[in-house]
Structure formats: C-alpha cells, structure tokens
Amino acid sequence: MQERVQKDHVARRSSELGASSRENLRFVVTDRRFYSILFAAAGLLSLLPLGLGVYHLHVMIVSLFYVMMASSWNLLAGYTGQVSFAHAAFAGIGAYTSGILAVKFGVNPWLGVMLGTVLAGLFGLGMGVLCLRMGGIYLSLTTLGFSEILRIIITNEYEITRGTMGLQVPGLVAEYSKVAYFYIMLGGTMVTLMVLYKLIYSNIGLNFRAVQNDERAAASLGVDVVRMRVLAFTVSSALAGMAGALFGHYLLLITPEIPSLSQQFLILSMTVIGGMGSFLGPIVGAFSLEIFAEYIRAYGEYHVLVFGLVALVVARLAPKGLMGIAEPYLQDRFKPARTAAAASG
Amino acid sequence: MFAMAAMNGLVIGAIYALAALGVSLVVGIMNVINFAHGELYILAGYFSYLFAGVLGLNFVLAMILAVALVFLLGVLIEYLLIRPTYGNDMYSLILTFILSIVLQNAYLLIFGPYPNKPPNWVGGSTEFFGSFFYGNQRLAALIAGSAVIALVFLIVKKTWFGRIIRATSQDREMAELNGVNTTRLNMLSFGLGCALAAAAGVILSPIFPVTPTAGVPVALTAFVVVVLGGMGSLWGCVIGGLILGLVENLGAAFISTGYKHVFNFVILILVLLTRPAGLFGRREA
Numbered sequence: 001m002q003e004r005v006q007k008d009h010v011a012r013r014s015s016e017l018g019a020s021s022r023e024n025l026r027f028v029v030t031d032r033r034f035y036s037i038l039f040a041a042a043g044l045l046s047l048l049p050l051g052l053g054v055y056h057l058h059v060m061i062v063s064l065f066y067v068m069m070a071s072s073w074n075l076l077a078g079y080t081g082q083v084s085f086a087h088a089a090f091a092g093i094g095a096y097t098s099g100i101l102a103v104k105f106g107v108n109p110w111l112g113v114m115l116g117t118v119l120a121g122l123f124g125l126g127m128g129v130l131c132l133r134m135g136g137i138y139l140s141l142t143t144l145g146f147s148e149i150l151r152i153i154i155t156n157e158y159e160i161t162r163g164t165m166g167l168q169v170p171g172l173v174a175e176y177s178k179v180a181y182f183y184i185m186l187g188g189t190m191v192t193l194m195v196l197y198k199l200i201y202s203n204i205g206l207n208f209r210a211v212q213n214d215e216r217a218a219a220s221l222g223v224d225v226v227r228m229r230v231l232a233f234t235v236s237s238a239l240a241g242m243a244g245a246l247f248g249h250y251l252l253l254i255t256p257e258i259p260s261l262s263q264q265f266l267i268l269s270m271t272v273i274g275g276m277g278s279f280l281g282p283i284v285g286a287f288s289l290e291i292f293a294e295y296i297r298a299y300g301e302y303h304v305l306v307f308g309l310v311a312l313v314v315a316r317l318a319p320k321g322l323m324g325i326a327e328p329y330l331q332d333r334f335k336p337a338r339t340a341a342a343a344s345g
Numbered sequence: 346m347f348a349m350a351a352m353n354g355l356v357i358g359a360i361y362a363l364a365a366l367g368v369s370l371v372v373g374i375m376n377v378i379n380f381a382h383g384e385l386y387i388l389a390g391y392f393s394y395l396f397a398g399v400l401g402l403n404f405v406l407a408m409i410l411a412v413a414l415v416f417l418l419g420v421l422i423e424y425l426l427i428r429p430t431y432g433n434d435m436y437s438l439i440l441t442f443i444l445s446i447v448l449q450n451a452y453l454l455i456f457g458p459y460p461n462k463p464p465n466w467v468g469g470s471t472e473f474f475g476s477f478f479y480g481n482q483r484l485a486a487l488i489a490g491s492a493v494i495a496l497v498f499l500i501v502k503k504t505w506f507g508r509i510i511r512a513t514s515q516d517r518e519m520a521e522l523n524g525v526n527t528t529r530l531n532m533l534s535f536g537l538g539c540a541l542a543a544a545a546g547v548i549l550s551p552i553f554p555v556t557p558t559a560g561v562p563v564a565l566t567a568f569v570v571v572v573l574g575g576m577g578s579l580w581g582c583v584i585g586g587l588i589l590g591l592v593e594n595l596g597a598a599f600i601s602t603g604y605k606h607v608f609n610f611v612i613l614i615l616v617l618l619t620r621p622a623g624l625f626g627r628r629e630a
Binding site for chain 2 (some may be wrong): 077081136137140144146152153221250265268269304305308309321
C-alpha cells in the first residue's frame with residue numbers, strides 16, 4: 001500500500017515538474033553501456049577509410065580533432081562553469097612543444113606528443129591555480145589575456161617558431177597516409193572520451209556539477225571546490241595539448257592559427273550548438289559543424305559568420321543546444337534502465 | 346624619443362580610458378563584460394568613414410551620427426541578447442564573445458580586409474619645446490577624448506541619471522526598492538557603454554585606420570584597464586588607461602615593438618595575483 005502511494009506520488013511529481021523529472025529519468029549511463037557504445041561507434045567509424053576518398057577522410061580527421069577539443073572544453077565550461085578562452089592556446093602549447101622538440105632536437109614525434117600533453121597540462125595547472133580566486137568574468141579575461149600573450153610570443157619569436165610562416169614538422173608515421181592519421185586521431189579521440197567519461201561519471205563528476213550549480217553549497221557539503229576546479233583545468237588542458245600535438249603532426253605545418261581566438265571560437269560554438277554540459281553535445285556539435293563548414297566552403301568563406309549566427313540563436317533560444325532539443329525525443333526511444341522511482345523506492 | 350613616446354602614450358591612454366569607461370560602466374551596473382566592445386569601437390570607425398569619407402558629411406555630424414547609431418545598436422543587443430541571461434554570467438560571456446566574432450566576419454565581408462579611414466579633422470603639426478613635431482590630429486584626439494571623459498564624469502557625478510547609476514552599482518536591490526527601474530537602466534547603460542566605445546572609435550579612427558580585427562587589441566586593453574583600475578571605478582579607468590598607454594608606448598620605444606601588447610597582459614596577471622580588486626576597486630569586486 002505504502003509503496004503504491006509512493007509510486008503515485010512520484011508519478012504525480014514527475015508530471016508536475018516537467019524539466020527536473022526528466023533529469024531524473026535520464027538514460028542511465030553504466031560503464032558497460034558507455035564502453036560498448038564507444039567501441040561500437042569507433043568500430044563503425046574505423047570502417048570509413050574503406051569507402052571515403054582522401055578529401056572526405058581529411059574532413060573526418062579535422063572533425064575528430066574538434067571532437068577532442070570541444071569535449072575537453074566542455075569539461076571546463078559545461079561541467080565546472082569556467083568559461084576559459086585559452087583552450088585553443090593549450091592546443092597550441094601541445095603542438096608547438098612537440099613540433100619544436102622534433103625540429104630542433106630531433107625528438108621522436110610520439111614522445112613529443114606526450115611531452116606536449118604534459119606541458120599543456122602543467123600550464124593548465126598553473127592557469128587553474130592562478131584563476132582560483134576569480135569569478136567568471138575575471139577568469140575569462142585572464143584566459144583571454146594568456147591566449148593573446150601566447151599568440152604574440154609565437155608570432156614574434158620567429159627564429160624558434162617560424163612565426164606566421166608556420167613551422168614545418170615531421171609526421172607521426174614514416175609513410176604519410178590519411179588512413180593512418182585517421183586511425184591515430186580516432187585513437188586520440190577515444191582516449192579523450194574515456195578520460196572525460198571517467199571524470200564526469202564518477203564522484204568527481206558529481207562534485208564538478210555541484211560546484212557549477214552552487215559553489216558555496218558544494219563547499220558546505222564537503223566538496224573540495226578548489227581541487228575540483230584545478231583538476232578540471234589541468235585535465236582539460238592536457239587533453240587539448242594532446243589534440244593539438246596530434247593535429248600539428250597531421251598538418252605537418254604548425255601555424256599561430258592553432259592557438260588563435262578564431263579557433264577558440266569554433267570550439268566554443270561547436271560546444272554551445274551541440275549542447276554544453278552534455279557528454280554527447282560537443283561530439284555532435286563538432287561533427288555537424290565541421291561537415292557543414294565543408295559544405296558552405298563551396299560558396300566562399302562564410303562558415304565562421306554562419307556558425308556565429310547559428311551559435312547566437314542557439315545560445316539565446318536553446319541554451320542546452322541540439323542535445324537539449326533532442327532530449328525529449330531520445331527519452332521515448334531509450335526507455336530508462338532504472339527510473340528515479342525504482343532508485344528511491 | 347622619450348618625449349615623443351610619452352606624448353603618444355598620453356593620446357592613446359586617453360582613448361583607452363574612454364573605451365574602458367564604457368566597459369566599467371556596464372560591469373559596475375550589470376556585472377556583464379561585453380566582449381564585443383572592440384567591434385563596436387570599430388563599427389563607429391566604419392560609420393564615420395562612411396558618413397564623412399564616402400557621403401561627404403561634415404565630420405562632426407558624421408561622428409555624432411556614428412555614436413548615436415552604435416548607441417541604438419547597443420540598446421538592441423542588450424534587449425535581444427543580454428537581458429535573457431541575467432543572473433547567468435556565463436552565457437553573457439559566451440554570447441558577447443560569439444557576437445564579437447560574428448561582427449568581425451561581417452566587417453570582413455562588407456568592407457574587406459583593407460584599412461579604412463575617415464578624413465582628418467585638422468592638418469599640419471605643432472612644434473613642441475623646439476624638440477619634436479607632433480601631428481595636430483593627434484592633439485585634437487587628445488582634447489576630444491579628454492572632453493568626452495569629462496562629460497562622462499559630469500553625468501555620473503552630477504546628474505540625476507548619474508545618481509541612479511551609482512546607486513544601482515552599489516546595491517542593486519536597494520536601488521530597486523527605491524523605485525529604480527533597473528531593467529531600463531541596464532538597457533540605457535549598456536547602450537551608453539557601447540556609445541563610449543563608439544566615441545573612442547570615431548576619435549581614434551582618423552589616426553589608426555580601422556580593419557575588421559583592429560578592435561581586438563583595443564578591447565583587450567580596455568579590459569586590462571578596467572581590471573587594473575578596479576571593476577566599476579571611474580577614476581581607476583582614467584588612471585589605468587593613462588598608465589597602460591604610457592607603458593605600452595614607452596615599452597614599444599625602448600624594449601620591443603612586437604611585444605607592445607604583452608606588457609599589458611603581464612600587468613593584468615600581476616594585478617590579479619597581487620591585488621585582485623585593482624588600484625581603486627571596492628572590496629568584493
């Protein structure tokens with residue numbers, strides 16, 4: 001009897017509180033589900049080189065780079081509420097570290113990628129610590145400043161970075177082939193997504209969201225706010241560094257375009273359009289925008305303008321992005337494994 | 346060399362102060378940073394180029410028209426984009442950042458990447474202390490910039506509207522309780538902030554021609570000035586603007602031109618580390 005009352009109560013509540021109950025009934029992610037979906041998707045993607053030509057493969061490689069960048073930026077902005085404008089700059093740190101080591105000191109590019117990742121992570125750690133005491137506005141300004149400093153240094157230190165001419169770097173594989181790079185980027189993307197999954201769908205992830213929702217309340221419940229924010233900064237910067245380093249070795253030419261604000265803008269609009277604070281959002285955003293960009297490229301260089309307008313409309317009218325729009329439909333498709341009622345009852 | 350660099354620093358400093366006043370006003374009242382500030386500055390430059398250079402209007406009239414149009418655009422931006430994000434700083438950051446890139450690309454499409462420049466107000470140059478000649482246009486810019494800054498101070502310190510601005514930036518709820526229509530105030534002050542960017546733009550564009558991305562360094566410097574001076578402090582903007590203008594130009598003259606803008610960011614990060622409230626900031630900024 002009591003159980004039934006409780007069920008009724010839950011049912012009534014969920015119909016009353018449309019949005020928040022949807023939150024409770026969300027498709028529950030378990031480790032097994034995540035890994036099987038990830039590997040199935042990767043398996044399907046890895047069939048692509050069979051059917052795609054060189055150009056389309058290039059588009060896929062660039063998309064994967066953006067998946068890595070947007071997903072890791074999402075960890076910062078979407079899950080901890082730190083809108084950093086230095087994410088592209090961290091990719092630049094990774095790319096230039098690995099590139100300069102390979103060109104000047106003959107370091108193996110693979111080792112270079114790892115060192116680039118580590119260095120970007122260290123810079124991220126420093127940045128996270130520096131920004132600790134700052135609220136949203138200060139953090140954004142500081143990261144913007146950092147990004148500009150880096151761009152100016154790279155442009156000016158011509159002897160080391162070759163400035164705007166770009167630094168020619170060796171490839172990751174002996175024989176240049178798009179197929180090989182496609183698999184490398186796919187691997188990088190999977191590593192990124194697994195690291196992010198581990199962080200987001202764990203106690204740490206819960207803490208992240210608690211910090212974002214209400215920093216003081218989270219702190220009062222024993223969440224180490226400082227550690228969470230710094231951790232998110234470090235991990236996401238390291239992931240950006242890895243993405244940048246891999247991408248640099250794919251392009252074979254590293255230019256200040258990688259750590260530029262327009263790159264940062266692309267990452268931001270992909271995340272916003274896909275859905276900030278959702279795991280799938282940046283992935284959907286990165287693929288759809290990159291592919292879309294290639295289509296409009298035929299009509300001229302309008303893609304940045306179009307993205308900007310779309311991103312403005314989405315951020316204004318549907319702050320949860322495409323994933324937020326799709327959520328009600330997905331709900332019907334995937335019956336939740338475990339409802340809130342079952343969990344609490 | 347030193348006097349020349351110092352003079353340049355003074356002129357640029359006054360313009361930075363002007364641009365920063367706009368940012369500071371908006372931050373003080375709405376706690377919103379408009380990342381498209383620099384693009385509105387550029388827009389005013391383009392407007393005055395169109396009106397004075399292409400249509401051949403009188404340059405004063407062209408400037409007034411340009412500032413008025415940017416003011417209206419600012420009001421529109423506040424109404425369409427900023428108002429729905431009240432209470433969520435993150436989205437206003439993201440929206441104005443996107444807006445800045447949209448505007449940059451729109452300018453690129455409309456005006457092309459070439460520098461455009463409205464006609465000079467005055468020609469010739471004046472000799473200083475028998476040691477160097479200084480362009481009259483730059484002197485006129487310094488005078489015009491100082492005049493606008495004085496006008497802003499007059500409005501904020503002496504008028505009824507200024508009292509409302511000060512009250513709201515001190516305590517929003519209290520101001521509301523005393524009958525201030527803060528929604529309308531937000532709209533007006535956002536427009537005013539944009540108009541100040543525009544004023545800086547029309548004054549500086551005859552000296553530094555406008556290109557689609559020329560607003561970025563100006564806006565970034567204005568942000569640094571605001572942080573340096575303390576968010577929401579008007580005197581902080583003036584002093585901070587002058588300091589940055591001087592540091593930038595003396596640094597460019599004696600250390601390195603390429604690193605001109607790096608000095609500003611080094612200052613920014615040092616200030617944030619040592620005195621996050623800025624030189625003149627209130628606690629709890």
